[in-house]
Amino acid sequence: MAEFSSHFGRIDVVLYNPPGSLRSAYKKALEIESVELTEFLQVRLIGALEAAKLSYPYLLESSGSLIYTSGQSDRFAYPNTAMLGVPQAGLKLMAEHLFHELQESGIFVGYTPLDNPPMYADEAEEARRDDVPEGFFLSERVTAVDVAEKVFEQVANKGPHEVRVRSSIKL
Numbered sequence: 001m002a003e004f005s006s007h008f009g010r011i012d013v014v015l016y017n018p019p020g021s022l023r024s025a026y027k028k029a030l031e032i033e034s035v036e037l038t039e040f041l042q043v044r045l046i047g048a049l050e051a052a053k054l055s056y057p058y059l060l061e062s063s064g065s066l067i068y069t070s071g072q073s074d075r076f077a078y079p080n081t082a083m084l085g086v087p088q089a090g091l092k093l094m095a096e097h098l099f100h101e102l103q104e105s106g107i108f109v110g111y112t113p114l115d116n117p118p119m120y121a122d123e124a125e126e127a128r129r130d131d132v133p134e135g136f137f138l139s140e141r142v143t144a145v146d147v148a149e150k151v152f153e154q155v156a157n158k159g160p161h162e163v164r165v166r167s168s169i170k171l
Helices: 002-008 034-062 082-105 123-128 144-157
Strands: 013-016 065-071 108-114
Touching: 013 034, 034 065, 034 082, 065 082, 065 144, 082 108, 108 144
Parallel strands: 013 065, 065 108
Antiparallel strands: none
8 A cells, every 4th residue: 555655646545346256155055164254254354444454544645435345145145145245244334334433534435236246348258257156147237337437426426335336238
């Protein structure tokens, strides 16, 4: 953060959106190994808190924004999504706590859950992706443009705290 701030002069927005293969995460709750859930909690929840701690002094200086993305498994217990949903639910609540705690300091904390995994614009890349279960198909999809527009509006308006990104493409 210090190097980035020094190079660019300041930090206005931090977007916490950890990438990674999620295909192996889709399984029944009783099939989840503790070490697997611990890894997801580490990356998706504890990492999110550490990002807030590391970015805090820089966002305080710029009255900036911290945005977390997530998925709808934070609210709905879809089949085989416990390993994703439990950390997402924790992140949703952590983001709300941070929103209230940092509001008076001028830092905006936003939470942006996506209705489904964003569809890649490149069809070949979409066919090769490994972050969705085998045979996964949805009749509606979110795009990167959908996400970017919602995050931009959320940051520009410093609110609302939670903005759901709905699907824009019907297949």
